[in-house]
Amino acid sequence: VQGTIERQSVVYRDHMNHGKRRDGEVYASIASEINDTPRTVMVTLPDGTRMKKKIMDQVYDAETGELVTLNDIYNK
Incomplete structure:
Protein backbone atom coordinates (compact mmCIF):
# COMPACT_ATOMS: atom_id res chain seq x y z
CA VAL A 1 0.00 0.00 0.00
CA ASN A 35 0.15 44.98 -18.56
CA ASP A 36 0.19 47.95 -20.92
CA THR A 37 0.71 50.64 -18.24
CA PRO A 38 3.52 51.15 -15.73
CA ARG A 39 3.04 49.04 -12.61
CA THR A 40 4.97 47.16 -9.97
CA VAL A 41 4.81 43.38 -10.21
CA MET A 42 6.26 40.48 -8.23
CA VAL A 43 8.69 38.43 -10.31
CA THR A 44 10.35 35.08 -9.61
CA LEU A 45 13.98 34.91 -10.68
CA PRO A 46 15.60 31.76 -12.11
CA ASP A 47 17.17 30.96 -8.72
CA GLY A 48 13.71 30.95 -7.11
CA THR A 49 13.96 34.26 -5.26
CA ARG A 50 11.11 36.74 -5.58
CA MET A 51 11.32 40.51 -5.88
CA LYS A 52 9.25 43.50 -6.95
CA LYS A 53 10.03 45.10 -10.32
CA LYS A 54 8.46 48.06 -12.09
CA ILE A 55 7.48 47.23 -15.67
CA MET A 56 6.66 49.47 -18.61
CA ASP A 57 8.14 52.54 -16.87
CA GLN A 58 9.17 55.37 -19.21
CA VAL A 59 12.14 57.69 -18.69
CA TYR A 60 13.53 60.50 -20.81
CA ASP A 61 16.85 59.71 -22.54
CA ALA A 62 18.85 62.97 -22.61
CA GLU A 63 21.18 61.73 -25.38
CA THR A 64 18.50 60.81 -27.92
CA GLY A 65 15.73 63.07 -26.68
CA GLU A 66 13.25 60.18 -26.71
CA LEU A 67 11.22 58.34 -24.12
CA VAL A 68 12.68 54.92 -23.32
CA THR A 69 10.55 52.16 -21.80
CA LEU A 70 12.27 50.22 -19.02
CA ASN A 71 11.44 46.54 -18.50
CA ASP A 72 9.37 46.52 -21.68
CA ILE A 73 7.40 43.27 -21.87
CA TYR A 74 6.09 43.67 -25.41
CA ASN A 75 7.26 41.01 -27.86
CA LYS A 76 8.87 43.07 -30.60
Missing part, protein backbone atom coordinates in the same frame (compact mmCIF):
# COMPACT_ATOMS: atom_id res chain seq x y z
CA GLN A 2 2.80 2.44 0.90
CA GLY A 3 4.51 1.84 -2.45
CA THR A 4 1.31 2.63 -4.34
CA ILE A 5 0.85 5.86 -2.40
CA GLU A 6 4.45 6.91 -3.09
CA ARG A 7 4.08 6.23 -6.83
CA GLN A 8 0.84 8.21 -6.95
CA SER A 9 2.54 11.06 -5.10
CA VAL A 10 5.37 11.15 -7.66
CA VAL A 11 2.88 11.22 -10.54
CA TYR A 12 0.88 13.98 -8.83
CA ARG A 13 3.99 16.15 -8.28
CA ASP A 14 5.07 15.62 -11.90
CA HIS A 15 1.66 16.69 -13.20
CA MET A 16 1.58 19.68 -10.84
CA ASN A 17 4.99 20.87 -12.08
CA HIS A 18 3.89 20.49 -15.70
CA GLY A 19 0.73 22.49 -14.94
CA LYS A 20 2.75 25.32 -13.39
CA ARG A 21 5.01 25.49 -16.46
CA ARG A 22 1.99 25.60 -18.75
CA ASP A 23 0.39 28.36 -16.65
CA GLY A 24 3.58 30.39 -17.08
CA GLU A 25 3.58 29.86 -20.85
CA VAL A 26 -0.03 30.99 -21.16
CA TYR A 27 0.53 34.05 -18.96
CA ALA A 28 3.68 35.05 -20.86
CA SER A 29 1.77 34.92 -24.14
CA ILE A 30 -0.86 37.42 -22.94
CA ALA A 31 1.11 39.51 -20.41
CA SER A 32 1.92 42.30 -22.85
CA GLU A 33 -1.77 42.78 -23.61
CA ILE A 34 -2.73 42.88 -19.93
Whole structure:
Protein backbone atom coordinates (compact mmCIF):
# COMPACT_ATOMS: atom_id res chain seq x y z
CA VAL A 1 0.00 0.00 0.00
CA GLN A 2 2.80 2.44 0.90
CA GLY A 3 4.51 1.84 -2.45
CA THR A 4 1.31 2.63 -4.34
CA ILE A 5 0.85 5.86 -2.40
CA GLU A 6 4.45 6.91 -3.09
CA ARG A 7 4.08 6.23 -6.83
CA GLN A 8 0.84 8.21 -6.95
CA SER A 9 2.54 11.06 -5.10
CA VAL A 10 5.37 11.15 -7.66
CA VAL A 11 2.88 11.22 -10.54
CA TYR A 12 0.88 13.98 -8.83
CA ARG A 13 3.99 16.15 -8.28
CA ASP A 14 5.07 15.62 -11.90
CA HIS A 15 1.66 16.69 -13.20
CA MET A 16 1.58 19.68 -10.84
CA ASN A 17 4.99 20.87 -12.08
CA HIS A 18 3.89 20.49 -15.70
CA GLY A 19 0.73 22.49 -14.94
CA LYS A 20 2.75 25.32 -13.39
CA ARG A 21 5.01 25.49 -16.46
CA ARG A 22 1.99 25.60 -18.75
CA ASP A 23 0.39 28.36 -16.65
CA GLY A 24 3.58 30.39 -17.08
CA GLU A 25 3.58 29.86 -20.85
CA VAL A 26 -0.03 30.99 -21.16
CA TYR A 27 0.53 34.05 -18.96
CA ALA A 28 3.68 35.05 -20.86
CA SER A 29 1.77 34.92 -24.14
CA ILE A 30 -0.86 37.42 -22.94
CA ALA A 31 1.11 39.51 -20.41
CA SER A 32 1.92 42.30 -22.85
CA GLU A 33 -1.77 42.78 -23.61
CA ILE A 34 -2.73 42.88 -19.93
CA ASN A 35 0.15 44.98 -18.56
CA ASP A 36 0.19 47.95 -20.92
CA THR A 37 0.71 50.64 -18.24
CA PRO A 38 3.52 51.15 -15.73
CA ARG A 39 3.04 49.04 -12.61
CA THR A 40 4.97 47.16 -9.97
CA VAL A 41 4.81 43.38 -10.21
CA MET A 42 6.26 40.48 -8.23
CA VAL A 43 8.69 38.43 -10.31
CA THR A 44 10.35 35.08 -9.61
CA LEU A 45 13.98 34.91 -10.68
CA PRO A 46 15.60 31.76 -12.11
CA ASP A 47 17.17 30.96 -8.72
CA GLY A 48 13.71 30.95 -7.11
CA THR A 49 13.96 34.26 -5.26
CA ARG A 50 11.11 36.74 -5.58
CA MET A 51 11.32 40.51 -5.88
CA LYS A 52 9.25 43.50 -6.95
CA LYS A 53 10.03 45.10 -10.32
CA LYS A 54 8.46 48.06 -12.09
CA ILE A 55 7.48 47.23 -15.67
CA MET A 56 6.66 49.47 -18.61
CA ASP A 57 8.14 52.54 -16.87
CA GLN A 58 9.17 55.37 -19.21
CA VAL A 59 12.14 57.69 -18.69
CA TYR A 60 13.53 60.50 -20.81
CA ASP A 61 16.85 59.71 -22.54
CA ALA A 62 18.85 62.97 -22.61
CA GLU A 63 21.18 61.73 -25.38
CA THR A 64 18.50 60.81 -27.92
CA GLY A 65 15.73 63.07 -26.68
CA GLU A 66 13.25 60.18 -26.71
CA LEU A 67 11.22 58.34 -24.12
CA VAL A 68 12.68 54.92 -23.32
CA THR A 69 10.55 52.16 -21.80
CA LEU A 70 12.27 50.22 -19.02
CA ASN A 71 11.44 46.54 -18.50
CA ASP A 72 9.37 46.52 -21.68
CA ILE A 73 7.40 43.27 -21.87
CA TYR A 74 6.09 43.67 -25.41
CA ASN A 75 7.26 41.01 -27.86
CA LYS A 76 8.87 43.07 -30.60
